[in-house]
Amino acid sequence: MMRRWGLSLGLLTLALLIGGVRLAQGDRGEAVVWLVVYGLLAALVSPLAFPRGAGAAEARRRSAEDGRPIVYWRPGCRYCMMLRLRLLGVAGRAHWVDIWRDPDGAAAVRAVAGGNETVPTVVLADGEAHINPSPAWLRARLR
CATH class of the missing domain: 4.10.860 (DNA Excision Repair, Uvrb; Chain A)
Incomplete structure (x- = not known):
């Protein structure tokens, strides 16, 4: 905490x-x-500054149901903060998982980032992962 x-x-x-x-x-x-x-x-x-997120397991379940991407982040990460600020208005359409709060989320990020906890990492509903994506790219998927 x-x-x-x-x-x-x-x-x-x-x-x-x-x-x-x-x-x-x-x-x-x-x-x-x-x-x-x-x-x-x-x-x-x-x-x-970030939406109240669910755990990684809950975010995966919700993403499978509604097709929305999962954004893995951590407090203090300037790239996460810039992404969040540039997504104003549509950030709530993604499922946000704090990897410092959820060990399963941290493991999911390490699995797609070569063992590193590189955030923000976005995982689409089809399982495709994108590490530190551009805000414009993610905004297009959230509309």
Whole structure:
């Protein structure tokens, strides 16, 4: 659980430390900037920025039923975050699996990525896997 939130908590801690120092030095404006900017970054890299996902087994079952792709991701991954942000509006049409939360999901990624946990990895309903696909490619499959 802590590993999933580590980057977000680290960014918040940094914001509080530097913001506190700036505030103590009398620079309120810079303190607010640090708190706002790093607070937003912490929210973006947190697990909250992604849809609540099912486990890998449930995602595979649902994908077989509805034909939607499965996106394997992990918190703090900048490529996952960029993919998620560029899919605004259609990201909910995929089944999202956090590989740090689901060991079966991590194993599924290792099976198609040569033993590595390279994310984002997208697996289509027919079993075809794509490692770090372009957002445009995935968006076309989600429509």
